[in-house]
Amino acid sequence: MKDNGIKKCEEKCALQEILGVIGGKWSMSIIYALFNGKKRFSELERLIPNINTRMLVKELKNMEANGIVSRKIFATVPPTVEYTLTTKGEKLEPSINELYKWGLEYVG
Amino acid sequence: MKDNGIKKCEEKCALQEILGVIGGKWSMSIIYALFNGKKRFSELERLIPNINTRMLVKELKNMEANGIVSRKIFATVPPTVEYTLTTKGEKLEPSINELYKWGLEYVG
DNA sequence: TGTAACCACTTTCAAAAGTAAAGTATTGGG
DNA sequence: CCCAATACTTTACTTTTGAAAGTGGTTACA
Known part of the structure:
Protein backbone atom coordinates (compact mmCIF):
# COMPACT_ATOMS: atom_id res chain seq x y z
CA MET A 1 0.00 0.00 0.00
CA LYS A 2 1.37 3.33 -1.08
CA ASP A 3 1.79 5.83 1.74
CA ASN A 4 0.38 9.15 0.69
CA GLY A 5 1.25 10.81 3.97
CA ILE A 6 -2.19 10.59 5.51
CA LYS A 7 -3.25 8.03 8.02
CA LYS A 8 -6.77 7.75 6.78
CA CYS A 9 -8.88 7.02 9.81
CA GLU A 10 -6.71 8.23 12.62
CA GLU A 11 -6.14 11.78 11.50
CA LYS A 12 -9.15 12.44 9.34
CA CYS A 13 -11.77 10.97 11.60
CA ALA A 14 -10.26 12.96 14.45
CA PRO A 49 -26.80 38.26 14.84
CA ASN A 50 -29.32 36.08 13.03
CA ILE A 51 -29.20 33.09 15.34
CA ASN A 52 -32.63 31.88 16.31
CA THR A 53 -33.77 30.75 19.72
CA ARG A 54 -34.15 27.13 18.75
CA MET A 55 -30.61 26.87 17.43
CA LEU A 56 -29.10 28.72 20.37
CA VAL A 57 -30.79 26.30 22.75
CA LYS A 58 -29.65 23.31 20.72
CA GLU A 59 -26.05 24.40 20.38
CA LEU A 60 -25.79 25.36 24.04
CA LYS A 61 -27.15 21.95 25.03
CA ASN A 62 -24.74 20.21 22.69
CA MET A 63 -21.81 22.19 24.02
CA GLU A 64 -22.85 21.57 27.58
CA ALA A 65 -23.01 17.84 26.83
CA ASN A 66 -19.53 18.09 25.34
CA GLY A 67 -18.12 19.91 28.33
CA ILE A 68 -17.42 23.17 26.54
CA VAL A 69 -19.88 25.42 28.33
CA SER A 70 -21.40 25.22 31.77
CA ARG A 71 -24.85 26.37 32.73
CA LYS A 72 -25.88 27.89 36.05
CA ILE A 73 -29.48 28.58 36.96
CA PHE A 74 -30.51 31.16 39.55
CA ALA A 75 -33.97 31.03 41.04
CA THR A 76 -34.62 34.70 40.49
CA VAL A 77 -37.67 36.36 38.98
CA PRO A 78 -37.57 36.50 36.05
CA PRO A 79 -35.28 33.44 35.90
CA THR A 80 -31.58 33.91 35.30
CA VAL A 81 -29.38 31.42 33.50
CA GLU A 82 -25.67 32.03 33.09
CA TYR A 83 -23.50 30.39 30.48
CA THR A 84 -19.72 30.19 30.92
CA LEU A 85 -16.90 28.47 29.08
CA THR A 86 -15.27 25.55 30.82
CA THR A 87 -11.48 25.20 30.69
CA LYS A 88 -11.91 22.93 27.69
CA GLY A 89 -13.89 25.68 26.01
CA GLU A 90 -11.44 28.44 26.91
CA LYS A 91 -8.65 26.43 25.34
CA LEU A 92 -10.30 27.00 21.98
CA GLU A 93 -9.26 30.63 22.02
CA PRO A 94 -6.01 30.19 20.03
CA SER A 95 -7.81 28.11 17.39
CA ILE A 96 -10.61 30.59 16.91
CA ASN A 97 -8.20 33.52 16.92
CA GLU A 98 -6.11 31.87 14.21
CA LEU A 99 -9.23 31.36 12.13
CA TYR A 100 -10.23 34.91 12.76
CA LYS A 101 -6.83 36.22 11.70
CA TRP A 102 -7.10 34.22 8.49
CA GLY A 103 -10.50 35.71 7.90
CA LEU A 104 -9.25 39.26 8.37
CA GLU A 105 -6.64 38.72 5.69
CA TYR A 106 -8.59 36.68 3.19
CA VAL A 107 -12.34 37.10 3.67
CA GLY A 108 -14.57 40.11 3.20
CA MET B 1 -24.94 51.93 26.07
CA LYS B 2 -22.86 49.58 28.14
CA ASP B 3 -19.77 48.24 26.39
CA ASN B 4 -19.58 44.53 26.88
CA GLY B 5 -16.35 44.20 24.94
CA ILE B 6 -17.86 42.89 21.73
CA LYS B 7 -18.48 44.94 18.66
CA LYS B 8 -21.58 43.11 17.62
CA CYS B 9 -21.60 43.20 13.87
CA GLU B 10 -17.99 43.77 13.01
CA GLU B 11 -16.39 40.91 14.85
CA LYS B 12 -19.22 38.45 15.07
CA CYS B 13 -20.38 38.69 11.51
CA ALA B 14 -16.79 38.25 10.37
CA PRO B 49 -14.19 8.61 5.17
CA ASN B 50 -17.96 8.77 4.76
CA ILE B 51 -18.12 11.73 2.41
CA ASN B 52 -20.36 11.10 -0.56
CA THR B 53 -19.71 12.04 -4.16
CA ARG B 54 -22.38 14.70 -4.33
CA MET B 55 -21.08 16.50 -1.26
CA LEU B 56 -17.47 16.30 -2.37
CA VAL B 57 -18.41 17.87 -5.69
CA LYS B 58 -20.45 20.57 -3.99
CA GLU B 59 -17.79 21.49 -1.45
CA LEU B 60 -15.02 21.51 -4.03
CA LYS B 61 -17.09 23.80 -6.24
CA ASN B 62 -17.83 26.08 -3.30
CA MET B 63 -14.17 26.22 -2.30
CA GLU B 64 -13.12 26.85 -5.86
CA ALA B 65 -15.60 29.72 -6.04
CA ASN B 66 -14.12 31.07 -2.82
CA GLY B 67 -10.56 30.84 -4.11
CA ILE B 68 -9.43 28.17 -1.66
CA VAL B 69 -8.79 25.32 -4.08
CA SER B 70 -7.89 25.31 -7.74
CA ARG B 71 -8.95 22.73 -10.27
CA LYS B 72 -6.90 21.51 -13.21
CA ILE B 73 -8.34 19.23 -15.87
CA PHE B 74 -6.21 16.98 -18.08
CA ALA B 75 -7.73 15.61 -21.26
CA THR B 76 -6.64 12.06 -20.57
CA VAL B 77 -8.74 8.93 -20.82
CA PRO B 78 -10.14 8.31 -18.33
CA PRO B 79 -10.22 11.99 -17.42
CA THR B 80 -7.88 13.37 -14.77
CA VAL B 81 -8.75 16.29 -12.51
CA GLU B 82 -6.31 17.64 -9.96
CA TYR B 83 -7.26 19.70 -6.93
CA THR B 84 -4.71 21.91 -5.19
CA LEU B 85 -4.87 24.49 -2.43
CA THR B 86 -4.39 28.09 -3.45
CA THR B 87 -2.22 30.33 -1.27
CA LYS B 88 -5.38 31.46 0.49
CA GLY B 89 -6.15 27.82 1.21
CA GLU B 90 -2.65 26.98 2.38
CA LYS B 91 -2.78 29.83 4.84
CA LEU B 92 -5.44 27.90 6.72
CA GLU B 93 -2.86 25.41 7.91
CA PRO B 94 -2.09 27.12 11.26
CA SER B 95 -5.81 27.45 12.03
CA ILE B 96 -6.59 23.85 11.31
CA ASN B 97 -3.51 22.66 13.13
CA GLU B 98 -4.51 24.63 16.22
CA LEU B 99 -7.94 23.09 16.07
CA TYR B 100 -6.40 19.70 15.63
CA LYS B 101 -4.09 20.18 18.62
CA TRP B 102 -7.07 21.14 20.74
CA GLY B 103 -8.83 18.02 19.58
CA LEU B 104 -5.92 15.81 20.51
CA GLU B 105 -6.00 17.12 24.05
CA TYR B 106 -9.73 17.40 24.60
CA VAL B 107 -11.65 15.17 22.20
CA GLY B 108 -11.79 11.39 21.90
C1' DT C 1 -57.53 46.48 36.70
C1' DG C 2 -55.67 45.68 32.51
C1' DT C 3 -51.94 45.11 29.58
C1' DA C 4 -47.48 45.02 28.24
C1' DA C 5 -42.84 43.39 28.86
C1' DC C 6 -39.04 40.32 30.47
C1' DC C 7 -36.87 35.77 30.67
C1' DA C 8 -35.72 31.22 29.18
C1' DC C 9 -37.18 28.35 26.70
C1' DT C 10 -40.66 24.89 23.61
C1' DT C 11 -43.46 23.73 19.74
C1' DT C 12 -44.82 23.54 15.00
C1' DC C 13 -44.23 23.44 10.27
C1' DA C 14 -41.87 24.63 5.99
C1' DA C 15 -37.47 25.07 3.71
C1' DA C 16 -32.76 23.90 3.11
C1' DA C 17 -29.06 20.78 3.40
C1' DG C 18 -27.30 16.25 3.43
C1' DT C 19 -27.26 11.01 2.19
C1' DA C 20 -27.63 6.82 -0.70
C1' DA C 21 -27.69 4.75 -4.75
C1' DA C 22 -27.91 4.49 -9.48
C1' DG C 23 -26.78 6.56 -14.03
C1' DT C 24 -23.67 9.06 -17.78
C1' DA C 25 -19.75 9.29 -21.18
C1' DT C 26 -15.40 7.59 -22.71
C1' DT C 27 -12.17 3.92 -23.84
C1' DG C 28 -8.69 0.36 -22.96
C1' DG C 29 -8.13 -4.53 -21.56
C1' DG C 30 -9.43 -9.58 -21.10
C1' DC D 1 -18.75 -8.13 -25.61
C1' DC D 2 -18.45 -7.16 -20.90
C1' DC D 3 -16.15 -5.12 -17.18
C1' DA D 4 -13.36 -1.56 -15.00
C1' DA D 5 -11.83 3.15 -14.22
C1' DT D 6 -12.62 8.33 -13.85
C1' DA D 7 -15.27 12.37 -12.71
C1' DC D 8 -19.04 13.58 -12.14
C1' DT D 9 -24.86 14.06 -12.39
C1' DT D 10 -29.45 12.76 -11.21
C1' DT D 11 -33.19 11.23 -8.41
C1' DA D 12 -35.45 10.11 -4.32
C1' DC D 13 -35.35 10.35 0.37
C1' DT D 14 -34.05 11.71 5.40
C1' DT D 15 -32.26 14.95 8.58
C1' DT D 16 -31.29 19.45 10.07
C1' DT D 17 -32.23 24.18 10.30
C1' DG D 18 -35.05 28.38 10.21
C1' DA D 19 -39.07 31.49 11.15
C1' DA D 20 -42.62 32.36 13.94
C1' DA D 21 -45.68 31.82 17.50
C1' DG D 22 -46.66 30.01 22.19
C1' DT D 23 -45.73 28.94 27.43
C1' DG D 24 -45.62 30.23 32.33
C1' DG D 25 -44.41 32.99 35.84
C1' DT D 26 -43.62 37.84 37.49
C1' DT D 27 -43.21 42.69 37.64
C1' DA D 28 -43.66 47.53 35.96
C1' DC D 29 -46.71 50.99 34.02
C1' DA D 30 -51.09 53.54 33.22
Whole structure:
Protein backbone atom coordinates (compact mmCIF):
# COMPACT_ATOMS: atom_id res chain seq x y z
CA MET A 1 0.00 0.00 0.00
CA LYS A 2 1.37 3.33 -1.08
CA ASP A 3 1.79 5.83 1.74
CA ASN A 4 0.38 9.15 0.69
CA GLY A 5 1.25 10.81 3.97
CA ILE A 6 -2.19 10.59 5.51
CA LYS A 7 -3.25 8.03 8.02
CA LYS A 8 -6.77 7.75 6.78
CA CYS A 9 -8.88 7.02 9.81
CA GLU A 10 -6.71 8.23 12.62
CA GLU A 11 -6.14 11.78 11.50
CA LYS A 12 -9.15 12.44 9.34
CA CYS A 13 -11.77 10.97 11.60
CA ALA A 14 -10.26 12.96 14.45
CA LEU A 15 -11.02 16.13 12.52
CA GLN A 16 -14.55 14.91 11.88
CA GLU A 17 -14.93 14.24 15.59
CA ILE A 18 -13.70 17.72 16.47
CA LEU A 19 -16.09 19.24 13.97
CA GLY A 20 -18.90 17.24 15.51
CA VAL A 21 -18.23 19.14 18.72
CA ILE A 22 -17.50 22.67 17.50
CA GLY A 23 -18.20 22.55 13.78
CA GLY A 24 -21.85 23.50 13.93
CA LYS A 25 -22.84 26.67 12.16
CA TRP A 26 -23.17 28.59 15.42
CA SER A 27 -20.82 26.94 17.90
CA MET A 28 -17.81 29.12 17.25
CA SER A 29 -19.82 32.32 17.40
CA ILE A 30 -21.20 31.28 20.76
CA ILE A 31 -17.77 30.35 22.08
CA TYR A 32 -16.41 33.61 20.76
CA ALA A 33 -19.14 35.54 22.56
CA LEU A 34 -18.24 33.75 25.80
CA PHE A 35 -14.52 34.52 25.64
CA ASN A 36 -15.01 37.76 27.53
CA GLY A 37 -17.02 36.28 30.35
CA LYS A 38 -20.32 34.71 31.29
CA LYS A 39 -23.46 35.62 29.42
CA ARG A 40 -27.16 35.11 29.92
CA PHE A 41 -29.33 33.43 27.32
CA SER A 42 -30.91 36.65 26.10
CA GLU A 43 -27.54 38.38 25.95
CA LEU A 44 -26.25 35.66 23.65
CA GLU A 45 -29.32 36.03 21.48
CA ARG A 46 -28.65 39.73 21.13
CA LEU A 47 -24.90 39.31 20.61
CA ILE A 48 -25.11 36.74 17.86
CA PRO A 49 -26.80 38.26 14.84
CA ASN A 50 -29.32 36.08 13.03
CA ILE A 51 -29.20 33.09 15.34
CA ASN A 52 -32.63 31.88 16.31
CA THR A 53 -33.77 30.75 19.72
CA ARG A 54 -34.15 27.13 18.75
CA MET A 55 -30.61 26.87 17.43
CA LEU A 56 -29.10 28.72 20.37
CA VAL A 57 -30.79 26.30 22.75
CA LYS A 58 -29.65 23.31 20.72
CA GLU A 59 -26.05 24.40 20.38
CA LEU A 60 -25.79 25.36 24.04
CA LYS A 61 -27.15 21.95 25.03
CA ASN A 62 -24.74 20.21 22.69
CA MET A 63 -21.81 22.19 24.02
CA GLU A 64 -22.85 21.57 27.58
CA ALA A 65 -23.01 17.84 26.83
CA ASN A 66 -19.53 18.09 25.34
CA GLY A 67 -18.12 19.91 28.33
CA ILE A 68 -17.42 23.17 26.54
CA VAL A 69 -19.88 25.42 28.33
CA SER A 70 -21.40 25.22 31.77
CA ARG A 71 -24.85 26.37 32.73
CA LYS A 72 -25.88 27.89 36.05
CA ILE A 73 -29.48 28.58 36.96
CA PHE A 74 -30.51 31.16 39.55
CA ALA A 75 -33.97 31.03 41.04
CA THR A 76 -34.62 34.70 40.49
CA VAL A 77 -37.67 36.36 38.98
CA PRO A 78 -37.57 36.50 36.05
CA PRO A 79 -35.28 33.44 35.90
CA THR A 80 -31.58 33.91 35.30
CA VAL A 81 -29.38 31.42 33.50
CA GLU A 82 -25.67 32.03 33.09
CA TYR A 83 -23.50 30.39 30.48
CA THR A 84 -19.72 30.19 30.92
CA LEU A 85 -16.90 28.47 29.08
CA THR A 86 -15.27 25.55 30.82
CA THR A 87 -11.48 25.20 30.69
CA LYS A 88 -11.91 22.93 27.69
CA GLY A 89 -13.89 25.68 26.01
CA GLU A 90 -11.44 28.44 26.91
CA LYS A 91 -8.65 26.43 25.34
CA LEU A 92 -10.30 27.00 21.98
CA GLU A 93 -9.26 30.63 22.02
CA PRO A 94 -6.01 30.19 20.03
CA SER A 95 -7.81 28.11 17.39
CA ILE A 96 -10.61 30.59 16.91
CA ASN A 97 -8.20 33.52 16.92
CA GLU A 98 -6.11 31.87 14.21
CA LEU A 99 -9.23 31.36 12.13
CA TYR A 100 -10.23 34.91 12.76
CA LYS A 101 -6.83 36.22 11.70
CA TRP A 102 -7.10 34.22 8.49
CA GLY A 103 -10.50 35.71 7.90
CA LEU A 104 -9.25 39.26 8.37
CA GLU A 105 -6.64 38.72 5.69
CA TYR A 106 -8.59 36.68 3.19
CA VAL A 107 -12.34 37.10 3.67
CA GLY A 108 -14.57 40.11 3.20
CA MET B 1 -24.94 51.93 26.07
CA LYS B 2 -22.86 49.58 28.14
CA ASP B 3 -19.77 48.24 26.39
CA ASN B 4 -19.58 44.53 26.88
CA GLY B 5 -16.35 44.20 24.94
CA ILE B 6 -17.86 42.89 21.73
CA LYS B 7 -18.48 44.94 18.66
CA LYS B 8 -21.58 43.11 17.62
CA CYS B 9 -21.60 43.20 13.87
CA GLU B 10 -17.99 43.77 13.01
CA GLU B 11 -16.39 40.91 14.85
CA LYS B 12 -19.22 38.45 15.07
CA CYS B 13 -20.38 38.69 11.51
CA ALA B 14 -16.79 38.25 10.37
CA LEU B 15 -16.77 34.85 12.05
CA GLN B 16 -20.06 33.99 10.35
CA GLU B 17 -18.58 35.01 7.03
CA ILE B 18 -15.50 32.86 7.59
CA LEU B 19 -17.67 29.91 8.49
CA GLY B 20 -19.65 30.44 5.32
CA VAL B 21 -16.44 29.76 3.44
CA ILE B 22 -14.84 26.95 5.43
CA GLY B 23 -17.51 26.00 7.94
CA GLY B 24 -19.29 23.36 5.89
CA LYS B 25 -19.34 19.88 7.31
CA TRP B 26 -16.60 18.66 4.97
CA SER B 27 -14.54 21.72 4.01
CA MET B 28 -11.87 21.36 6.66
CA SER B 29 -11.39 17.67 5.99
CA ILE B 30 -10.88 18.40 2.31
CA ILE B 31 -8.43 21.21 3.04
CA TYR B 32 -6.62 18.96 5.48
CA ALA B 33 -6.31 16.27 2.84
CA LEU B 34 -4.84 18.79 0.43
CA PHE B 35 -2.17 20.08 2.81
CA ASN B 36 0.28 17.46 1.61
CA GLY B 37 -0.14 18.13 -2.07
CA LYS B 38 -2.51 17.89 -4.98
CA LYS B 39 -5.09 15.14 -5.09
CA ARG B 40 -7.41 13.74 -7.69
CA PHE B 41 -11.16 13.54 -7.17
CA SER B 42 -11.17 9.83 -6.50
CA GLU B 43 -8.23 10.11 -4.13
CA LEU B 44 -10.15 12.63 -2.07
CA GLU B 45 -13.15 10.32 -2.03
CA ARG B 46 -10.99 7.53 -0.67
CA LEU B 47 -9.14 9.74 1.81
CA ILE B 48 -12.18 11.30 3.42
CA PRO B 49 -14.19 8.61 5.17
CA ASN B 50 -17.96 8.77 4.76
CA ILE B 51 -18.12 11.73 2.41
CA ASN B 52 -20.36 11.10 -0.56
CA THR B 53 -19.71 12.04 -4.16
CA ARG B 54 -22.38 14.70 -4.33
CA MET B 55 -21.08 16.50 -1.26
CA LEU B 56 -17.47 16.30 -2.37
CA VAL B 57 -18.41 17.87 -5.69
CA LYS B 58 -20.45 20.57 -3.99
CA GLU B 59 -17.79 21.49 -1.45
CA LEU B 60 -15.02 21.51 -4.03
CA LYS B 61 -17.09 23.80 -6.24
CA ASN B 62 -17.83 26.08 -3.30
CA MET B 63 -14.17 26.22 -2.30
CA GLU B 64 -13.12 26.85 -5.86
CA ALA B 65 -15.60 29.72 -6.04
CA ASN B 66 -14.12 31.07 -2.82
CA GLY B 67 -10.56 30.84 -4.11
CA ILE B 68 -9.43 28.17 -1.66
CA VAL B 69 -8.79 25.32 -4.08
CA SER B 70 -7.89 25.31 -7.74
CA ARG B 71 -8.95 22.73 -10.27
CA LYS B 72 -6.90 21.51 -13.21
CA ILE B 73 -8.34 19.23 -15.87
CA PHE B 74 -6.21 16.98 -18.08
CA ALA B 75 -7.73 15.61 -21.26
CA THR B 76 -6.64 12.06 -20.57
CA VAL B 77 -8.74 8.93 -20.82
CA PRO B 78 -10.14 8.31 -18.33
CA PRO B 79 -10.22 11.99 -17.42
CA THR B 80 -7.88 13.37 -14.77
CA VAL B 81 -8.75 16.29 -12.51
CA GLU B 82 -6.31 17.64 -9.96
CA TYR B 83 -7.26 19.70 -6.93
CA THR B 84 -4.71 21.91 -5.19
CA LEU B 85 -4.87 24.49 -2.43
CA THR B 86 -4.39 28.09 -3.45
CA THR B 87 -2.22 30.33 -1.27
CA LYS B 88 -5.38 31.46 0.49
CA GLY B 89 -6.15 27.82 1.21
CA GLU B 90 -2.65 26.98 2.38
CA LYS B 91 -2.78 29.83 4.84
CA LEU B 92 -5.44 27.90 6.72
CA GLU B 93 -2.86 25.41 7.91
CA PRO B 94 -2.09 27.12 11.26
CA SER B 95 -5.81 27.45 12.03
CA ILE B 96 -6.59 23.85 11.31
CA ASN B 97 -3.51 22.66 13.13
CA GLU B 98 -4.51 24.63 16.22
CA LEU B 99 -7.94 23.09 16.07
CA TYR B 100 -6.40 19.70 15.63
CA LYS B 101 -4.09 20.18 18.62
CA TRP B 102 -7.07 21.14 20.74
CA GLY B 103 -8.83 18.02 19.58
CA LEU B 104 -5.92 15.81 20.51
CA GLU B 105 -6.00 17.12 24.05
CA TYR B 106 -9.73 17.40 24.60
CA VAL B 107 -11.65 15.17 22.20
CA GLY B 108 -11.79 11.39 21.90
C1' DT C 1 -57.53 46.48 36.70
C1' DG C 2 -55.67 45.68 32.51
C1' DT C 3 -51.94 45.11 29.58
C1' DA C 4 -47.48 45.02 28.24
C1' DA C 5 -42.84 43.39 28.86
C1' DC C 6 -39.04 40.32 30.47
C1' DC C 7 -36.87 35.77 30.67
C1' DA C 8 -35.72 31.22 29.18
C1' DC C 9 -37.18 28.35 26.70
C1' DT C 10 -40.66 24.89 23.61
C1' DT C 11 -43.46 23.73 19.74
C1' DT C 12 -44.82 23.54 15.00
C1' DC C 13 -44.23 23.44 10.27
C1' DA C 14 -41.87 24.63 5.99
C1' DA C 15 -37.47 25.07 3.71
C1' DA C 16 -32.76 23.90 3.11
C1' DA C 17 -29.06 20.78 3.40
C1' DG C 18 -27.30 16.25 3.43
C1' DT C 19 -27.26 11.01 2.19
C1' DA C 20 -27.63 6.82 -0.70
C1' DA C 21 -27.69 4.75 -4.75
C1' DA C 22 -27.91 4.49 -9.48
C1' DG C 23 -26.78 6.56 -14.03
C1' DT C 24 -23.67 9.06 -17.78
C1' DA C 25 -19.75 9.29 -21.18
C1' DT C 26 -15.40 7.59 -22.71
C1' DT C 27 -12.17 3.92 -23.84
C1' DG C 28 -8.69 0.36 -22.96
C1' DG C 29 -8.13 -4.53 -21.56
C1' DG C 30 -9.43 -9.58 -21.10
C1' DC D 1 -18.75 -8.13 -25.61
C1' DC D 2 -18.45 -7.16 -20.90
C1' DC D 3 -16.15 -5.12 -17.18
C1' DA D 4 -13.36 -1.56 -15.00
C1' DA D 5 -11.83 3.15 -14.22
C1' DT D 6 -12.62 8.33 -13.85
C1' DA D 7 -15.27 12.37 -12.71
C1' DC D 8 -19.04 13.58 -12.14
C1' DT D 9 -24.86 14.06 -12.39
C1' DT D 10 -29.45 12.76 -11.21
C1' DT D 11 -33.19 11.23 -8.41
C1' DA D 12 -35.45 10.11 -4.32
C1' DC D 13 -35.35 10.35 0.37
C1' DT D 14 -34.05 11.71 5.40
C1' DT D 15 -32.26 14.95 8.58
C1' DT D 16 -31.29 19.45 10.07
C1' DT D 17 -32.23 24.18 10.30
C1' DG D 18 -35.05 28.38 10.21
C1' DA D 19 -39.07 31.49 11.15
C1' DA D 20 -42.62 32.36 13.94
C1' DA D 21 -45.68 31.82 17.50
C1' DG D 22 -46.66 30.01 22.19
C1' DT D 23 -45.73 28.94 27.43
C1' DG D 24 -45.62 30.23 32.33
C1' DG D 25 -44.41 32.99 35.84
C1' DT D 26 -43.62 37.84 37.49
C1' DT D 27 -43.21 42.69 37.64
C1' DA D 28 -43.66 47.53 35.96
C1' DC D 29 -46.71 50.99 34.02
C1' DA D 30 -51.09 53.54 33.22
